[in-house]
Amino acid sequence: MPKMLAAYLPGNSTVDLREIDRPKPGIGQVLLKMKASGICGSDIHYIYHKHLGDDPRTSYQGVVAGHEPAGQVVELGAGCRHFKPGDRVAVYHISGCGFCRNCRKGFQISCTDPQRAAYGWQRDGGHAEYLVADERDLVHLPDTLSYRDGCFISRGVGTAYEAVLRGNVSGSDAVLVVGLGPVGMAALMLARGRGARLAIGVDTQPDRVETARKLGLLDHGLVAGPDALGAINELTKGGAAVAIDCSGNPRGRVLALQATRTWGRCVYIGETGKVEFDVSDDLLHRQRTVYGSWVTSVHNMDQCCEDLDAWGLHPHDIITDAFPLEKAPEAYALMAGGRSGKVIVEFPD
Incomplete structure (x- = not known):
């Protein structure tokens, strides 16, 4: 054999x-x-x-x-x-x-x-x-x-695509992505494909922010820190319509939620760990919606391939x-x- x-x-x-x-x-x-x-x-x-x-x-x-x-x-x-x-x-x-x-x-x-x-x-x-x-x-x-595209679509890009769908990203939206690993960068790319009018990325590592900037994936890149929330609110005039947390970090998850505008959508896809936030101030009183999303479906993976083809990404x-x-x-x-x-x-x- x-x-x-x-x-x-x-x-x-x-x-x-x-x-x-x-x-x-x-x-x-x-x-x-x-x-x-x-x-x-x-x-x-x-x-x-x-x-x-x-x-x-x-x-x-x-x-x-x-x-x-x-x-x-x-x-x-x-x-x-x-x-x-x-x-x-x-x-x-x-x-x-x-x-x-x-x-x-x-x-x-x-x-x-x-x-x-x-x-x-x-x-x-x-x-x-x-x-x-x-x-x-x-x-x-x-x-x-x-084939390089294909292996990345098999999970990482598919995961990001599902998050963009759950957040219902459109041309009206400012989009925030927290955590600029491969999945976070893919989320920015796909949000651009869906027509997001503004793309903001945050990471603890300056070199990842710079990589995303060089790839043309974002309008504004921020290094995580105490000033990040204020900077996001200023850039978006009150918060992102859609925030996607890819960090899996407790502080990153809170930042994504707090940087979501009133009536906005926050999608958690970063694995492991916990998060703690003030339910009244951070969620209820701001009328925010939080989605948990795990990978994607076969149907949506098919659609992801079609969309990437159509968008030239x-x-x-x-x-x-x-x-x-x-x-x-x-x-x-x-x-x-x-x-x-x-x-x-x-x-x-």
Whole structure:
């Protein structure tokens, strides 16, 4: 049986490269030749630094890593009808049961079935030369979008896109994004695509603010601090119509909420941790709406690809570093440092 190289995450901030058998697609599955596979912040937090393998439903189970895959279909399993060899695709990173209400809505991320499995967490992911994926989890990549775009759309951009939809961003809106990691930068890009009239970004790291500015993603970039709220209120004349917190930081979440104008929308997508705010002053009396948003749906990921195509935007502009699979340990170490943009593993033709 042909062999291939694959990356695993044993914990303790290490990457284990192994030679394994190339997989074969089963019923309703396709074999993808991998082209690009992103590294997500959740991979770093939950797996790279510490191997959490106790709960088979939600934690890493010692599989091939990488839950942001994009590649080309090379072989079909029995029963496949919608894709063909040669198709360029991104992979929705959760394979759900297909029958619970969340799956019926396209939100496999919230599938309630015990057999729910995430690529790169509970089933083999994209940090290998080939990947077996369920056909129903694939999203077509328009010809204008690169495989680099596709792997980023597979989760990070999809997460940002859902936040922009929940916030109902339009050309009337000033938009604030708190936390300018890869997802935050993607949120700014997508808000621009939706026509936001003003884009403001805040981060604790000046170099991230500068990167977002160089990419043309914002009108105003601010370094987090005691003066940030006042500056935002002045720039927006009373607060952002839509604020999106990508920081997952308690102070960042409070800033996003307090910088939302009266009757505005605040969307939380940054993972982990807690937040504490004054319910009356910060929420009720200002008539603000807070949304919690987790990733996106397969339908909206499809729409995201169509919109990026129509807008002429490329999330791959936010990718700062690409490594071959053989250098996956270096890629993870760089991403764990928290000072880069998006980091991916890339597979040459």
